[in-house]
Amino acid sequence: MDGTFAVLFLIAGLTDMGVNHCPEQGCLAPESSESRLALSFGDVMYQEDKIDRELYLRFDAPVSYGPFQPAFGASLSGDGTAWIGGGATWTTNFDRAYMQLHLMPGVYARGDGPDLGSTVEFRSGVEIGFEARNGIRYGLSYDHRSNADLSSVNPGLETIQLRVSFPLNIR
Numbered sequence: 001m002d003g004t005f006a007v008l009f010l011i012a013g014l015t016d017m018g019v020n021h022c023p024e025q026g027c028l029a030p031e032s033s034e035s036r037l038a039l040s041f042g043d044v045m046y047q048e049d050k051i052d053r054e055l056y057l058r059f060d061a062p063v064s065y066g067p068f069q070p071a072f073g074a075s076l077s078g079d080g081t082a083w084i085g086g087g088a089t090w091t092t093n094f095d096r097a098y099m100q101l102h103l104m105p106g107v108y109a110r111g112d113g114p115d116l117g118s119t120v121e122f123r124s125g126v127e128i129g130f131e132a133r134n135g136i137r138y139g140l141s142y143d144h145r146s147n148a149d150l151s152s153v154n155p156g157l158e159t160i161q162l163r164v165s166f167p168l169n170i171r
Helices: 004-021
Strands: 030-032 036-046 049-060 063-065 069-077 082-094 097-109 120-131 137-146 157-167
Touching: 004 082, 004 097, 004 120, 004 137, 036 137, 049 157, 063 069, 069 097, 082 120, 097 137, 120 157
Parallel strands: none
Antiparallel strands: 030 063, 036 049, 036 157, 049 069, 069 082, 082 097, 097 120, 120 137, 137 157
C-alpha cells in the first residue's frame, strides 16, 4: 500500500469543504462536533505477512474545522513498537452506516519491530462501520503507515483492526 488513503482523504475532504462548508459558514470555520474515544485491536502486517497485534487508542476532538475533525492517537504492538500522532479525520454518513478517512503524522518507535526508515511516520486509512442508536460505533479499519519517502528506506506497515468508538459528549 502507498499513500492512496492520504490522497483520498485530501480529495474527499477538500471536495466536501468546497461544496458544503465554504459557501455557508466559511471553508475552515470551527464548529462543534461529537468527540469520541476509540479503541481498536487487530493485526499488523509487514511485507504482506502478519507480524504482530496492535492496540490503538484515538481521541476525536469536540470541534471540526470545515469537514476536518482533529484526532490524536497512540498505538502499541506486542513487540514494543509504538506510534503516537495527531492529524484529522473526515467522515461521511449513510443513515446509520459511516465511512471515515484519516491522515495523521506521528512519531514511530521501532521496539523489536521492523525498520520503517524514519522516526516520522504518516498513518492514513479508512474505517467503515455502523453507528448504534446509543451512539456507539462499530467499525472495521485498515490503515497504512509510511514515511512518505522522507527516507530512502520506506517499506510501510499496515493494520487491519476492529474498532469501537464511544461518544464523549464534551462541548
